[in-house]
Each structure stands twice: as structure tokens, then as C-alpha cells.
Amino acid sequence: MSIVRVRAALAAGVAMAALLAGLLAPASADDLTDKADQLDERIAETESALEGASQRLQRAAADLVAARAQLPGARAAYSAAAGRLTSARERLALIRQQLRELRAQQEKVQAEIAAAQRRITRSETLIARIVRYQYQTGGYAELQVVLDADSPTDFVQRVMATQSVTESQSEIIDRLNADKSVLAAREQQMQVTEEAIAATEAEAEKQVDELASLADEAREAKRAVKNLIGQRADALSIAEEERAAEEQRLADLEAAQVALAAEIAQSASTGTATGRLIWPLPGFSAGGGVGWRTHPVYGYRSCHTGIDISASSGTEIIAARAGTVIRVEADNGGPYGNNTLIDHGNGLATFYAHQSGFAVAQGDRVAKGEVIGYVGSTGYSTGSHLHFEVHINGVPHDPMGWFGGVKTPQSEFCP
Numbered sequence: 001m002s003i004v005r006v007r008a009a010l011a012a013g014v015a016m017a018a019l020l021a022g023l024l025a026p027a028s029a030d031d032l033t034d035k036a037d038q039l040d041e042r043i044a045e046t047e048s049a050l051e052g053a054s055q056r057l058q059r060a061a062a063d064l065v066a067a068r069a070q071l072p073g074a075r076a077a078y079s080a081a082a083g084r085l086t087s088a089r090e091r092l093a094l095i096r097q098q099l100r101e102l103r104a105q106q107e108k109v110q111a112e113i114a115a116a117q118r119r120i121t122r123s124e125t126l127i128a129r130i131v132r133y134q135y136q137t138g139g140y141a142e143l144q145v146v147l148d149a150d151s152p153t154d155f156v157q158r159v160m161a162t163q164s165v166t167e168s169q170s171e172i173i174d175r176l177n178a179d180k181s182v183l184a185a186r187e188q189q190m191q192v193t194e195e196a197i198a199a200t201e202a203e204a205e206k207q208v209d210e211l212a213s214l215a216d217e218a219r220e221a222k223r224a225v226k227n228l229i230g231q232r233a234d235a236l237s238i239a240e241e242e243r244a245a246e247e248q249r250l251a252d253l254e255a256a257q258v259a260l261a262a263e264i265a266q267s268a269s270t271g272t273a274t275g276r277l278i279w280p281l282p283g284f285s286a287g288g289g290v291g292w293r294t295h296p297v298y299g300y301r302s303c304h305t306g307i308d309i310s311a312s313s314g315t316e317i318i319a320a321r322a323g324t325v326i327r328v329e330a331d332n333g334g335p336y337g338n339n340t341l342i343d344h345g346n347g348l349a350t351f352y353a354h355q356s357g358f359a360v361a362q363g364d365r366v367a368k369g370e371v372i373g374y375v376g377s378t379g380y381s382t383g384s385h386l387h388f389e390v391h392i393n394g395v396p397h398d399p400m401g402w403f404g405g406v407k408t409p410q411s412e413f414c415p
Contacts, residue, residue, distance in 0.1 A: 060242065064235035067228045074228050078221035085214040092207045099200045102193060109190045116183040123176035130169055249380055250302050253335040257305060257396075264341070264349050265394035267326045273348035273392045277320040277402040278368060280352065280388050281375070284311045287385070290398045290413045303414035305396035306351065306389035313356050313384040315375040319366045320350045320390075320402075328362045336387070337378025342366065349394075353387035354378050 288308035292301045323344035331337040336353035340360065343349050356376025366372055377384045390399040392409075401407030 060235040060238035063231055064239070067232040067235060071225070071228045071232070074221065074224045078218065078225050081214065081218040081221040085211070085218045088207065088211045088214050092204065092211055095200060095204045095207055099197065099204060102197045102200060106190065106193045106197060109186050109193060113183060113186045113190065116179045116186060119179045120176060120183065123172050123179065126172050127169070127176065130172075247300070249335065250300065253302060253380065256335045257303070260341070260351065261391070261394045261396070263327065264343075264391050268341075268343040268349045268391075268394070269345045269347055270393050271346035273344075273346050275321065275344075275346075275348070277350070277390070277399075278318070279403065280317050280320050280350075281309045281311050281315060281386055282318070284309050284315070286400070289400065290396070290408070290410075292414055303410065305410060305414075306353075306387050307399050308385050308387055310383065310385045311375045313374075313376050315384075316359075316371045317352055317355065317373045317375060317386055318369045319372050320344075320368070320388075321348070322368045323350075323366060325360050325362055325364045325366060325372070328358055328360065331378040335380045337381060338373070338376060339379075340373055342372070347393040349391045351387075351389040351391065353389075354381045354385060356384075 286307040287310050288304065290304055290306065293304050294301050319342060321342075321344045323342040325340060326343045326349075327339070327341035329336070329339050329341075338355040338358065339351065339353040340355065340358065341349060341351050352373060354376055355373040355378065357374045359371045359373050360366055375384050375386050381387075388399055390397050390402060392407075396410045398405060398408040398413055
């Protein structure tokens with residue numbers, strides 16, 4: 001009742017305007033166009049208002065929907081980032097293992113190179129000594145050894161010894177050449193190994209940088225999931241708080257409806273209501289009618305006992321019929337905000353709620369069409385509008401019954 005959501009389409013507004021044409025003062029084509037434009041504006045302003053829910057709840061609901069929608073994607077992003085991070089770590093471990101193996105191979109080759117170099121040095125030293133000795137003896141050392149033999153047997157032994165020395169010289173030269181070949185091969189192998197180590201170290205460094213980037217990505221993805229979970233929890237907490245607030249508003253509304261009916265029964269006239277009413281906001285159409293309203297979030301129902309007419313704040317509200325003002329109530333934090341109650345005699349009373357201000361006082365006698373207040377958004381309201389009720393002997397009836405509809409009592413529209 002007090003929190004408005006316009007459900008009528010423009011066609012319904014035009015139909016309502018046609019229905020009221022016989023009840024309103026004649027207007028020019030320009031006036032009708034202006035009023036239609038105003039109606040469009042009012043509908044556009046109120047279309048998005050969520051019936052029965054506060055703005056805080058609307059924001060919380062939007063946050064909750066957003067969090068629920070984004071959470072699966074955020075979790076998937078985190079899982080993917082974590083997977084890439086694990087793969088990167090495994091790749092880095094493999095690269096480091098390859099590097100260790102290459103360095104071990106490098107050490108082995110270095111040892112083989114050092115050993116070959118030592119053998120070459122020894123062989124070259126021996127050859128140098130032999131060459132130096134031969135040079136000093138003029139090349140006749142072997143012959144002198146043979147000629148100095150004391151006996152045939154000694155001669156043979158000296159010849160064999162000379163041959164052995166000659167063969168040893170040849171073996172030394174062969175070993176020297178072999179060691180030089182080994183050295184060249186190992187040095188080439190060392191170059192390949194060093195190049196492989198350099199490439200692997202570069203790959204490891206690149207992998208470390210990628211690992212750091214992936215770690216940042218994973219942390220950010222995890223933070224996004226955590227934030228969305230927190231957002232969802234906050235939204236649910238707000239929803240629970242608003243549930244209690246909405247339940248209190250419902251209780252307040254029901255109490256206010258009972259109190260209003262009791263006051264009308266006590267203070268207003270009784271009898272058989274007759275006669276016509278005029279529209280309290282000329283140029284503006286009803287956007288919400290009587291009947292049960294289901295809370296869009298919590299699902300509980302409340303009875304809307306009047307109609308809601310959207311209009312800009314400050315728009316003049318006129319008395320639907322001549323009568324006596326029996327209540328002018330300032331906004332006290334209750335559902336109706338600033339409101340006015342008028343007794344028209346014979347059990348007929350009209351009620352105007354959510355006003356921004358008053359133009360009459362309790363006890364005033366008002367004429368049909370006289371300004372009695374101004375449109376506002378006080379009380380339980382989310383936008384400027386007039387909540388208008390019609391009572392017969394304290395029982396709310398559908399106000400549209402006085403404007404072409406059926407005068408349905410509350411027991412029928414909220415059974």
C-alpha cells in the first residue's frame with residue numbers, strides 16, 4: 001500500500017484517463033498532452049520501485065544476485081590460476097633438476113679434461129727428456145750401449161733393452177696423441193654443456209618470473225572469491241535485518257489499519273453512503289490498486305486497502321467530496337506518514353496518506369475540490385504518491401468503485 005510499484009502500462013493509463021473524462025473538468029488538447037506526458041513521467045519514475053522492500057534491501061538483493069552470479073566464475077578462475085601455478089612450479093622443479101644434472105656433467109667433464117691435461121703434461125715432459133738426451137749424446141747413445149757389451153749374452157740383452165726404450169718412446173707419443181684427442185673432445189663437450197647450462201639457467205629465470213606472475217594471479221583470484229563470499233554474507237545479513245524490519249512494518253501497517261477503522265467507527269458518521277466522489281489528483285492515474293500484495297523477497301502477504309496515485313511531491317490534493325476533517329495526523333514514523341481523514345456523512349469517509357504537507361486542520365469544513373494537502377513520500381513510502389482510501393462505516397472499499405469500477409469491500413478483495 002505505501003511502498004509503490006506501478007504495474008499499469010501506458011495503455012492502462014490512457015484507458016483510465018478516458019474513464020475519468022466525464023468526471024473531470026473539460027481540458028484543451030494541450031492540457032491533455034501535458035497530463036499524458038506527466039503520467040508517462042510518473043510511471044517511469046515509479047516502475048523500478050520494488051514493492052514492499054526498502055532501498056537498502058534492494059541494494060543487498062542486487063549484491064547477492066551479483067555475488068551468486070560471479071562466484072562460480074571467480075572460483076573457476078582461481079582453480080585455473082592455481083592449476084597454472086602448480087604446473088609452473090612442477091616445470092621449474094624439472095628445469096632445476098636438469099640444471100643439477102648438467103652441472104654434474106660439467107664437473108665430470110672438467111675432471112676428465114684436467115686428467116687428460118695432466119697425462120699430456122707428463123708425456124710431453126718424458127718426450128722432452130728423451131729428445132734432450134739424444135741431442136746430448138749425438139744420437140749414438142744406443143750404439144754405445146750395445147758396443148760396451150761384455151759377452152754375447154750381455155750383447156743380446158743390451159739390444160733388447162735398446163729396442164724396449166725405442167718402443168716406449170713410440171708408446172709415449174701415441175698416448176700423447178690420444179690424450180690430445182680426448183682433450184679436444186672433452187673441451188667441445190664442455191662447450192656444449194656450458195651452452196646448455198646457460199640456456200637452462202635462462203629458462204629457469206624466465207620460469208621464476210612466470211611463477212611470480214602466476215602466484216600474483218592466483219592470490220588475486222583467491223581474493224576475488226573471498227570478497228564475493230564476504231559480499232554474499234553481508235547481503236544475507238542485511239536481508240535478515242530487513243526481514244525483521246519488514247515484518248515490523250507489516251505489523252505496524254495492520255495495527256494502523258485497525259486503528260483507522262476504529263477511529264472512523266468512533267468519530268465519523270454512519271448510514272447508507274450515497275453520492276459521487278471526484279478524483280483527488282486530477283490529471284494523474286492510479287498505479288496500484290486494492291488487494292493482497294506478496295512481498296517480492298520474503299513472500300508474506302499484506303492487504304492494500306487503497307489505491308496509489310503517483311505524482312510529483314507538492315502536487316495539490318483535493319477533497320473528493322465536501323465534508324468535515326476529523327483527523328490531521330503528522331508523520332510519527334508510522335506507515336501512513338502525514339495523513340488526513342475526512343467524514344462526508346452517511347458513513348462515507350476518505351483517507352489521504354503520505355502527504356508532504358497539510359492545507360487543512362482538524363475540525364475544518366471543506367468543499368468538494370478544495371485543496372486539503374500536498375503529495376509527498378512520508379511514512380512507509382519509496383516515492384512521491386498519494387495513498388487514497390474510501391471507507392463505508394469504517395470498512396475499506398475499492399475506491400475505483402466510485403470511478404467506474406465496483407465498490408468491493410475489504411472482505412472481498414482481501415478474503
